[in-house]
Amino acid sequence: MKISKRLYSYYMVWPALLIYSLFFVLPTIIGLFYSFTDWRLDRTELHFNGWTNFKTIFSDSTLLLALKNTVIFAVVTVIGKNVIGIALAVALNMKLKTRNGLRAIFYSPSILSIMVISIVFTPMLRSDGTINKLFEAVGLGSLSQAWLTDPAIVIFTIAAVSIWQTAGFQMAIYLAGLQSISKEYYEAATIDGAGSWKSFVNITLPLLLPAININVMLTLIGGLKVFSEVFVLTGGGPGNASQVVGTIILRSFGEGSWGLGTAVNTLLFVAVTIISIPLLMFMRRKEVTE
Template sequence: YAPSILSIMVIGIVFTPMLRADGSINKFFGAIGLGSLSQAWLTNPSIVIFTIAFVAIWQSAGFQMSIYLAGLQSIPKDYYEAATIDGAGGWKSFRYITVPLLLPAININVMLTLIGGLKVFSEVFVLTGGGPGNASQVVGTIILRSFGEGSWGLGTAINTLLFIAVTIISIPLLLFMRRKEVSE
């Protein structure tokens, strides 16, 4: 859970030297005989966005897991005992008890991840600033650049479009996922 409470600035300070061409990740790959996997993780335009996504996933994984853990702890043990008595094995218990009763936690995680992915900014800004070139530009960095150049109307318009996109995607998805949920 610890990475989820760290500031993105701290994560950027830690990961930037690790992800350089001569950084500890590439040295680790070389030490275990996988030197061919070494990359310039933050300066290679074809993989920089995936590198940033990995860092963001690493940071939020603990928070997501805590939501799943809370969902798992809320499932009554009686259901599993009844399934065992009825002859259900581990897979059937998982499929017919755990997954349906864990759907609220899954839905919350999907929504939070979707919204966070659409409005990502901090990770890109701290790790690359939108570079190399424009390879890791996202809507948030475009908005920042618009405001920084004095194009306040353009920045506000893009921000409004981002809000509309998040709303248009999130609300139907939320309604669809809510219909799939099972109440105890």
């Protein structure tokens, strides 16, 4: 009887575990197998080719550029989304008459389709677009750039659009964390003579660590898996300047190089796992110690 009661909770987990295994674990294992084969559209038989696909990834300049762009995009968006998200959350946690309306305004881009955002931003980011004209109108014409056609800055432009879209979502998570912090901490700090900055560093940030952990992981994984923003804004161009791992996977499958595409996808999965799990464990330890 005791054994059956002990196993009861596991019975409730089995359906979800079965679905997860069927639609995630099993495809991952199959994909891992195919990444070591010469699987192509024009072939009817599979042959095991060892590390050939992975050697191709690290010897092809376009694939290396895609890996570099993915890392740049992830780093820039993690920093940008979280810094702006915290700043907005702190500002809109104050007693402002318009704070509810402002929260809705800043959060609303995160529910928009990336297709809608591309329709809005593509004309704005042209060389003769709204942003450059605005710079010229205020006497800052030297800041005008070919935002989507300059290979040196195009990945940063796409990252900026992504930050604009989802920083409000991070703000909402930080707001929930801020509202769970007791005001007594700040009252005690004020009595002790601490200013706003010291209160933020010594009270807000440590108590906001759970929300920071969540947002950093969400933005990091989302940044490494970037695809939609690049696909709709530049398609990987100009040339291959804004190619990322996601667009390389699409191109590989489109060209019929299914084994290579699967290998790139496997590499992305391994990279996300290697980076995210140790980072999560480190941040959780910091959360506990704080």
